[in-house]
Amino acid sequence: MPNLQKQLIFSVGGVLSFSCVLVVAAAMGTQFWVQGNILCTTGADLVNATGQELDQFIGKFNYGLFQGQTVKQCGLGGRTFRFSFFPNLVEVIPVGLHVTVLFFCGVLILFSSVATGFFMYNGFGSPYETLHGPLGLYLWNFICCFCSCLVMILFASELKLHRLSDCIANFNEGTFVYKTYTEHFDHSFWLIFLTFLVHSLNIILIRMAGIRFPFQETKELDVNTGAADLMY
Structure with a gap:
């Protein structure tokens, strides 16, 4: 592949990786x-x-990784409650699982930044083998895909298995009992899925640049070595 075309592909990959950094950072800061x-x-x-009477007892909520709000209704109008996970809800949420989600979001930002640098380095620098060459490009993007999957799986398990919405709704409630009526993932959660798709696209771009997968190169190397041994 011509050098200019390879530089263009790597530049696109670098821009996509850097956009993932911004997207994940923005998603972490929202409550959606x-x-x-x-x-x-x-x-x-x-x-x-x-029927329609039930609407007077249905409130709403939305939250993210750090903060959120609920509007509670018990027939006497809405009552807004804004909260932060730290330190307000530490006693009622699965703290270890929640911190793990935050940790892997940070890892995702870190390795997306690393992938950005390596795309530019391979496109305009003089890369050599091991982690600075093709192996590094595949490795960092695979790690980003893995981390984005972990973030979604862990947060979904926190939400569904540990009934996170119920814990938030009933925080500091002594008289009334609240139960989740409906809930669904909002757009900030799906931004993490978009990050997974972008890094998967980056892996395809690396392959389009003419760089074979590492296991393919190893397999060919073993075949060539075996042929050379037979000759001698």
Whole structure:
């Protein structure tokens, strides 16, 4: 492949990797990872609310990795509650799992930055073998794909298995009991999935630049070595 075309492909890969850094950092700072509705079961059971009456007992919530807010309704109008995970909800959430999600988000930002530098280095510098050459390009992007998958899996398990929304809704509530009515992942969560797709696209771009996968090169090397041994 001509050098100019390879530089263009690596430049595109570098820009995509740097955009992942910005996207993940922006997603971590927002409170739009999850949104949904909560039902005040205490109030609804007291008046045996059904149909349109039930709407008076349904509030809403949205939150991210650091903060969020809920609007609670128990028939007397909305009551807004804004919170931060640290230090407000430390006692009611699975702290270890939540910190692990934050950790892998940080790792994703770090290795996306590393991938950006290595794309530019391979495109305009004089790369040599091992981690500075093709192996490094594949390695950093595979790590980014792996970290983005871990972030989504861990956060989804925190949400579904540990009933994170219920824990938040019932924080500091002594009289009323709230239950998650509906919930779904918001756009900041899907930005992490977009990051996974971008790094997967980067791996395809590396292959389009004429760089074979590391295991393919190793296989060919073993074949050539075996042929040379037979000759002697």
